[in-house]
Amino acid sequence: MTARILVVDDERSMREFLQILLEQEGYQVVTADSVTHALSECTTALPDLIFADLKLPDGSGMDVLSWACEHAPDTQVIMMTAFATTENAVAAMRMGAYDYQMKPFKVDEIRELAHKALEKNVLLRENRDLKAQLRSHSGLSRIVxxxxxxxxxxxxxxxxxxxxxxxxxxxxxxxxxxxxxxxxxxxxxxxxxxxxxxxxxxxxxxxxxxxxxxxxxxxxxxxxxxxxxxxxxxxxxxxxxxxxxxxxxxxxxxxxxxxxxxxxxxxxxxxxxxxxxxxxxxxxxxxxxxxxxxxxxxxxxxxxxxxxxxVPPLRERTEDIPMLARAFVIKHGQGHGSKVVGIDGKTIRALIDYGFPGNVRELENTIERALALASGTTIGLSDLPPEIRGSSESSISSILEFPEGGIDLEEALNAIEMRFIRQAMEHSGGVKKRAAELLKLSFRSLRYRMEKLHMDGDLAKSQMDGQMDGDDEPGEQ
Ligand SMILES: Nc1ncnc2c1ncn2[C@@H]1O[C@H](COP(=O)(O)OP(=O)(O)OP(=O)(O)O)[C@@H](O)[C@H]1O
Ligand SMILES: [Mg+2]
The missing domain is CATH 3.40.50.300 (P-loop containing nucleotide triphosphate hydrolases)
Incomplete structure (x- = not known):
């Protein structure tokens, strides 16, 4: 579902600037020029995120924030102002604003901020759904x-x-x-x-x-x-x-x-x-x-x-891992004084890629341990034990995941090519001719590709190995 953002500012150019910028990011944007107008948009458009200017003709952005805190607790609010004072910023954060931004902003910062705030919004919503599910007494609903x-x-x-x-x-x-x-x-x-x-x-x-x-x-x-x-x-x-x-x-x-x-x-x-x-x-x-x-x-x-x-092992149902992991964040984190509300995307990926020989219990223990280590509000890769962290870093699936900000296709394809060539070289013990066979390539084509990819180190190494087993000169043609 497209995320909805409400921009509240009495300055028209500011509204337009943010609207264009955020729509380019694929969000659905509505605008308002006053507190009254903003509150009526809140009830009809149900925004996931609000950018609110502090000074508005009929009041303050804080009025919008306090409304949101009371009536739409998952909605994130970012306060904006041209005249930042520390008191205002502190007051806004205390009331539950997601962040506080000074004008003029940098485009990149706004993009990043919107992205992060919306991520938190999604997490909060999912957590609430899960909690409701876990609270219900039927044993069936406790099976995530x-x-x-x-x-x-x-x-x-x-x-x-x-x-x-x-x-x-x-x-x-x-x-x-x-x-x-x-x-x-x-x-x-x-x-x-x-x-x-x-x-x-x-x-x-x-x-x-x-x-x-x-x-x-x-x-x-x-x-x-x-x-x-x-x-x-x-x-x-x-x-x-x-x-x-x-x-x-x-x-x-x-x-x-x-x-x-x-x-x-x-x-x-x-x-x-x-x-x-x-x-x-x-x-x-x-x-x-x-x-x-x-x-x-x-x-x-x-x-x-x-x-x-x-009951199938977890590796046969890896699609359940994200939901299980989040359920364990709720089970062991919230209510036990932890500030952690979720797990970041890369870490979820790493969890999916890991085989979990100890199945759900091992996943549960992993999350419980990560909760103790996490310093921020989300669990990150560094909170996972090395054997789990490692399985994702080299994983091809993380390359194949379409990233939020788009992808450099050329670079991604090169990375995939490089990875397979390295693996073929490993399998062939560094013998290029054999590696080429494994890749269904001619020897020349493999050498060309390695040069193109600047796999100089690998090339030099294989040539050295090659000399030792007489493989330096291509045997073909
Ligand atoms: N689908 C699931 N949803 C939520 N929690 C789960 C799920 N599967 C397992 N768990 C949790 O994982 C832990 C291990 O589950 P359980 O004790 O039922 O496994 P088991 O198959 O009986 O293990 P063992 O063979 O070692 O006795 C428990 O804390 C359980 O609540
Ligand atoms: Mg048992």
Missing amino acids: GRSPKMREVIELIEKVAQTKTNVLIDGESGTGKELVARAIHEASDRRGNAFVAVNCGAIPEQLIESELFGHAAGAFTGANRRRAGLFKSADGGTLLLDEVGELPTTMQVKLLRALEERAIRPVGEEVELPIDVRIIASTNRDLHAMVNEGRFREDLFYRLNVVRIR
């Missing part, structure tokens, strides 16, 4: 990301939530399996009862049975009192068996029996207790492979795997 793959997951959650069937969630570590399990519970009519999660890998083998099924008083040493167990705690609700692949074989048999009978028998007791629990199992292992290897019971596998939800 609407890539096609996550849409599929969400659809499955909605479908399966209506039923009583067991669900198996699998996915790499940190992909959000527990979040999905909670969302299923919260979208189901069991939401009024408990959601209980147990990490099967974290409980000592000899304690698992009593943890899950409970035990009678005196059932074993240390069992002084009767205990209900997690199945009972989750009665009427949902039990998440996390890391189900870690269950010892003896326990697998007992679990299968409980699922088939819909009843449990606490350790040391005679009678079975009926239970009504939806089981969600999750794993980051390949359970099917474990079945084939005889490490996981096949019958239990099929009991659990009635519906299977695979």
